[in-house]
Amino acid sequence: MSMIRYCVRSVAAMVLVSLLSGIAQATNLYVLQGTFRQHTTYAYTVTATPADTFYISTTVPLPHTNTLLGHRQKIVACEIIADPIADSGWQMTDSFGTVWSTTEWYYVPESTVLTRQVECIDETTYGNIVTSSGYPVSTTEIPSSVKRWLEADSVSQSTVPEIVRLAEELARDTRTQIEVVGRILGWIRANVEYSCSRTVCVPVFEVNALFTLQNRIGNCVNFANLAIALLRAAGIPAMPVCGFVADRAESHAGHAWIAAYFPDRGWVEFETANWIPAYGEVPVTFLLPQHITLYYGEGEGVCNALFTELHTAEFTITDRPVAVSEVSAQIAAGEAVSWVATLDSPYDEITTFALHVDGVPRGWHTSLSECDVTIDPDGVADTCDILFTVYPSNSVRTGTEATITLYAETADGEAVGAVVAEIQIIAR
Numbered sequence: 001m002s003m004i005r006y007c008v009r010s011v012a013a014m015v016l017v018s019l020l021s022g023i024a025q026a027t028n029l030y031v032l033q034g035t036f037r038q039h040t041t042y043a044y045t046v047t048a049t050p051a052d053t054f055y056i057s058t059t060v061p062l063p064h065t066n067t068l069l070g071h072r073q074k075i076v077a078c079e080i081i082a083d084p085i086a087d088s089g090w091q092m093t094d095s096f097g098t099v100w101s102t103t104e105w106y107y108v109p110e111s112t113v114l115t116r117q118v119e120c121i122d123e124t125t126y127g128n129i130v131t132s133s134g135y136p137v138s139t140t141e142i143p144s145s146v147k148r149w150l151e152a153d154s155v156s157q158s159t160v161p162e163i164v165r166l167a168e169e170l171a172r173d174t175r176t177q178i179e180v181v182g183r184i185l186g187w188i189r190a191n192v193e194y195s196c197s198r199t200v201c202v203p204v205f206e207v208n209a210l211f212t213l214q215n216r217i218g219n220c221v222n223f224a225n226l227a228i229a230l231l232r233a234a235g236i237p238a239m240p241v242c243g244f245v246a247d248r249a250e251s252h253a254g255h256a257w258i259a260a261y262f263p264d265r266g267w268v269e270f271e272t273a274n275w276i277p278a279y280g281e282v283p284v285t286f287l288l289p290q291h292i293t294l295y296y297g298e299g300e301g302v303c304n305a306l307f308t309e310l311h312t313a314e315f316t317i318t319d320r321p322v323a324v325s326e327v328s329a330q331i332a333a334g335e336a337v338s339w340v341a342t343l344d345s346p347y348d349e350i351t352t353f354a355l356h357v358d359g360v361p362r363g364w365h366t367s368l369s370e371c372d373v374t375i376d377p378d379g380v381a382d383t384c385d386i387l388f389t390v391y392p393s394n395s396v397r398t399g400t401e402a403t404i405t406l407y408a409e410t411a412d413g414e415a416v417g418a419v420v421a422e423i424q425i426i427a428r
Contacts, residue, residue, distance in 0.1 A: 042118045
C-alpha cells in the first residue's frame with residue numbers, strides 16, 4: 001500500500017507562466033480566487049413502463065436553496081410535470097429539508113413520463129477556507145442527530161482494520177479537521193482509478209468501501225463510499241450526497257459525492273471522484289463547481305416499475321475565478337486557513353513533483369494534503385490540487401503577521417512555481 005509523506009523544508013523557487021483553458025493563469029502553481037457562478041436550466045425525466053401491474057408510482061427529490069462553506073445553491077424555480085396527468089400525488093420532507101414528491105398513476109396501459117424541471121444558480125467560492133474545527137474531533141462537539149453518520153454500514157465499512165489503519169496514517173500529525181479531509185480526498189484521487197467497467201457499473205455490483213480500497217478502482221459511488229468510510233474511521237461524521245453535475249447537455253446517470261460535518265460549519269460538501277469539469281473551465285478539484293445537490297443521506301426509491309432516466313441541462317457560466325500566486329488572510333487565534341493550490345505540469349512526460357513550505361514561524365503548524373505528486377499529461381488530468389493549510393499557535397498575539405511560501409520542484413530540484421501567503425492575526 002502506497003502511503004503519503006508529509007514534509008516541510010526550504011529551497012529556492014521561481015515562477016513560470018502557462019495557460020489553463022478558460023482561466024488566465026500566472027504560474028504553474030497557483031490558487032484560484034473569486035466565484036464560479038453558473039445559471040442552469042435542468043430537467044430530470046423518468047419514463048416508466050408497467051410490469052406486473054397497471055399502477056405506477058414515481059418519487060423524485062425537489063432540490064432546495066442552501067448555503068454551505070464554499071458553495072451556494074439558489075433554486076429559482078422547480079416544477080413537476082406528469083404525462084399523462086397523474087391520478088394522485090403527495091410530498092414529504094426529510095430531516096435535511098429535502099422535499100420528496102411522489103406521483104401516482106392507477107391505470108396505465110403503456111407508459112408514464114415524469115419530468116422535474118429546475119432553474120437554479122450555483123456559486124462555488126474559491127480562495128480562503130477558514131475553520132476553527134480542530135482534530136481529533138471531540139464527540140461532545142457532535143450533535144446527537146449527527147452521530148449516526150459516524151457508524152459503519154454495509155457500504156462504508158469504517159471499522160474494518162484495513163480502513164482504520166489507512167485513516168490513522170492519513171490523519172497522523174494533523175491538528176485541524178480540514179487537513180484530514182484534504183489528505184483523505186487527496187489519497188483517494190491519487191490511488192483509486194475511475195472506471196465504469198461491467199464489474200462496477202453494469203449493473204453496480206460492488207460499490208462498497210472495502211472493495212474499492214482492495215481493488216483501487218470504481219465509479220463515483222465507490223469513491224464516495226471509500227471517503228465516507230475513511231472519514232468515519234478518523235472520527236469525522238460523513239454521509240453520501242446525490243446530485244448532478246451540469247457541465248454537459250445530457251446524461252443517463254446522476255453523480256455521487258459526500259458531505260462531512262464540521263462543528264463550526266455544519267455539513268460541508270466535497271467532490272470525491274476524479275471528476276473532470278467539461279471544457280476545462282476549472283481544474284480538477286474537490287470543490288463543487290457546476291454541482292446541483294438533490295438530496296443527502298439515503299434516498300427514496302425512484303419507481304415501482306421498469307424505468308429509464310435522463311438528465312438534461314442548459315447552462316450559462318456568468319463568472320469565473322482567477323489564478324493568483326499571492327494570497328492573504330486575516331484569521332483569529334484558534335482558526336486555520338486553507339487554500340486549494342493547483343499544480344499545472346509544464347512538461348509533456350510523466351513527472352513527479354515535491355511540494356514544500358518555507359517561512360513558517362516557530363510554533364505554527366502547516367500541512368499539505370500531499371507532499372509528492374505525479375502528473376501524467378495523458379492521464380486523468382494534467383493538473384493536481386493540493387490543500388495547503390496554515391494553523392497558528394493558540395497563543396499567537398493579535399497583530400502578528402507571517403509570510404509563508406508554498407513551492408514545487410521536480411525530483412532533480414528544478415523549481416516550477418510558488419504561492420506566497422500573507423497571514424495576519426486579528427481579534428474576532
